[in-house]
Amino acid sequence: MTSTSTLAWGAGSGAAADMVRPGEIKDAQYPIRPVPWPPPAACRLHGTARLAGYRLEDDGGCVELWLTLAVMSGAIFLFVTEKLRVDVVALLVATALLVLGVVTLPEALSGFSNQATVMVAAMFVLSGALQRNGAVVVVGDLLARIRRPWLFGLVMMVLVTCVAAFVNNTATVAVFLPLVLAATTANRWAPSKFLIPLSYMSQTAGVCTLIGTSTNLLVDSMARESAGVGFTLFEFAPLGIVFVGISMLYLTTVGRLLLPDRGVPGSGSADTIGxxxxxxxxxxxxxxxxxxxxxxxxxxxxxxxxxxxxxxxxxxxxxxxxxxxxxxxxxxxxxxxxxxxxxxxKLRFDHVARDLDGDVKAERLHVEVMVAPGSHLIGHTLSGMRFGHTYRARVHGLHRRQLGVHRPLDQVPLTVGDVLLLDAPITAIADLRGDRGLIVMGSRAQRKVDTTKATLSAVVMAAAIAAAALGWMSIVASALLGCIALVVLRLIDPDEAYEAIDWRVILLLAGIIPLGIALQKTGGAALAANQLINLVGHYGPTATLAAVYLMTSTLTEFMSNNASAVLLVPIALATADSLGVDPKPFLIAVAFAASTSFATPISYQTNTMVYTAGNYRFSDFVKIGMPLNIIFLVTATLLIPRFFPF
Missing domain, CATH: 3.30.70.1450 (Regulator of K+ conductance, C-terminal domain)
Known part of the structure; x- marks a missing residue:
């Protein structure tokens, strides 16, 4: 369907009356090209419409645009309030857009075949093999030998950076968390001095490579499909390394002074994690x-x-x-x-399940376990899943930040970051460690490393990265070949490969991608881009870049990083097109801002994990993370145009 309308942009409140026509620029230092309105796929209403200072000169508006904006608003509300799980929200978005006729059936299902979705799943398997075979755990030996707090923190951040640049950052934190807790307990140091740096460095390191976070892959995939613009494996590295250096310098100087001391586990001032x-x-x-x-x-x-x-x-x-x-x-x-x-x-614990006692002579331990992101325990109660019989352990205590508990413990639905204090026989520890839904925090003993399998797993990961870096094949193809190699070499069996994939992330990506398609089809991205230009465009592309970064960063503090990236990528592309500049700087701004969320404990899964383990307060993240967010905003605004010219 064709349209004769033009979306006008102009300076000041008279923009609607004094329309800028194609090829004509008024009161603007930089060439700003009007975006066609509505796009070819849009439907029309009769009459002339006004939208936030824009004049649409044709015989119609756009029903699909308003439907898309309504769906997007509902999604943002659900993401922020967390009334539903993020993967459920994403699938609801895709279904709603399909039922409303905004996207076609192939477009609604395109997220499942998108290369970002496939690549993220493959990287989960590659990372899972490293975890299961103990390749990542080896670095814990270095931490255990360090006796000076400042050196411990520095070495920890360097090791986390090296690992998180290639391994999923949530998995990286899950591995390092018990190692850091064990080392700090042994040395009588407060874990709260080290766990926020652990989370922040894992996020910052993720922006150094294309495969460092699922957000980078998502931005790359959407850009390739929409504008034919993509990134190589290490194209993020120069700017990413600068961000890593800034983050490390900040956390070892100013951050060290701001980090709270919440006590030493087992001391008189604090017991265990809170x-x-x-x-x-x-x-x-x-x-x-x-x-x-x-x-x-x-x-x-x-x-x-x-x-x-x-x-x-x-x-x-x-x-x-x-x-x-x-x-x-x-x-x-x-x-x-x-x-x-x-x-x-003279109170006692209720031994309601006598059959859990087993051998009365067996050594029993108090074990702290955290409910991990993506855990199958989330949303379930202890009684509903028969926790005691499944894990051969009784729950003696529940630790939950900021929320009171006013019902029997076995009736409390579990959530991410909950810590359970278990009374369990020593023979049950292996089962607890082998469950991906739990992170064992209270035991110093680490799983034995299979040297041969660990080495081969690392070689397969390195080969997959090298094949893509050298241009022999795409990163998707090399990662899939790597997964096949892991199974063929028996480094991971098929069931373990499926378990290694965080299916909530996969469904989130697959379900939210159609929203980006809808924003582009209906002109929502163009509308937002021109609104942005109307506010800051006359200051030049650098100011517009800063605005895009700020928008993404703000959204990511309150909703999924992948969801905020999907919303901002179409806007970034439309903004670059309107300014007549290369879209890469704006895409880099979205990727970096969405992957580095420091100011709230709910903004990123790694923040949520250390929030509980470090006994932090909400204000700790605001106090430490907000200055780092501002530093990154200024740094990105100054350096992105240097590394990726307009």
Whole structure:
């Protein structure tokens, strides 16, 4: 369908009245080309429409545009509020656009065949082989030998950078997290001094290569399909290395002063990773029987708080409520204080599953495990999944940041970052370590490294990267060949390969890509680009670049980095086209801004992981991450045009 309309741009409030026609520039230092409106695929309404200062001179507006904007607004709301999982939201977006007729069936399903989706899945398998065979764990030996805090932090950041540039950064943090906790505990250092740098460096290192993060691959894939512009494997490296240097310098100087000291695990000031909620049974003879809620804890137990008095699974409230035999108390505090109160008040843990005791002579351990990103435990309760029988362990405590617990522990839906304190036999540790949904944090013993398999896994990864870097084949082809080599050489079996893939990320990519297609088809990207130009375009492409970076960075602090990249890539391409410049600088700005999110603990999965483990507060990320975000914004604005000229 054709259209005769033109989207006009002009300076000031008179832009709608004083329309700039194709080839004509008014009050602008840089050549800004009007974008055709609406695009060929758009449908039309009768009449003349005005949109935010733009005049559409034709016989129609665009129904598909408004439908796309409505779907996008709903997606942003769901991403920010986290009312649904991000992969579910992405699939809802693709389905809605298909049902509404905005995209065709092949376009709605194109995300599943997109090279970024395939490449990310392949890289999960390659990274998974390194993890399972212990290749990455070897670096923990270096950390364990360091006795000076400043040197430990520096070596840790260097090692994380080397690994995260080629291995998924969430997997990198999952490997390093227990190593750092073990080393800091052994040396009596506060983990909170090291875990934020661990997360930040893993993100920054990811922008050094095309395969460092799924966001880079997504930006590259969308740019190739939309504008025929792509990136080589190490094209990000020069700027990425500068970002790594800045981040490392900041974290070892200013950041070191801003990092909080939340205490040493096991010391009098802090126990394990923070405050737990424990559910304790009131047996016959307990000293608390007959006491009112405010009298349950006598003097000397001020560090422990009574959250709820539970009877038959329900909270008992009221001034006249008294503790009875068989009731359960939810106590919150440091584990050492809770255990002291338990013994003093003659409370006990309820051994409801006697068959979990097994050999009564077997050594039993308290093991801390974290619910990992993408875990199959997320959203499920302990009772619903029969956690105790599955893992041969009882849950004695639950640690959750910022949220109170007011129901029996086995009825609390688990979420990312939850830490469970388990009472388990030593024989159950291997099963806990082998589960991808859990990160064992409380044991110093590390899984044995299979030297031969670890070496071969690293060789396969290196060969796949080298084949792409030398131009022998595309990175997608070399990665897929690498996956096949891993299976053929028995370095990973097919079931383990499937388990290594984070399918939530795959579905997120596949489902959200059609939204980028819809934004381009309906002219939404062109509209946003011209709005952006209307605000800062007359200051030149460098100012516009800074605005694109700022928009992406701000969005990423509150929603998925891949989702924000999908929204901004079409806008970046349309902005470059309107300015008549090379789109690469704007694409680089989107990729870097979406991959480096520091100011909130919810902005990136690695931030969420260390948020709990380091016993941080929300304000810690704002205080430390916001200045780094601003530094990166200024650096990107100054250096992107030098490395990638307009």
């Amino acid at each position: 405050r737990y909620v424990a559910e304790l049974l009131v047996p016959d003879g307990a000293s608390v029987i007959g006491r009112a809620r405010g009298e349950i804890l006598p003097e000397g137990h001020d560090e422990v708080e009574v959250l709820e008095l539970l009877r038959d699974g329900r909270a008992v409230r009221g001034a006249d409520a008294r503790v009875e035999t068989g009731d359960r108390l939810l106590l919150r505090g440091l584990w050492q204080d809770i255990d002291t109160a338990r013994k003093s008040l």
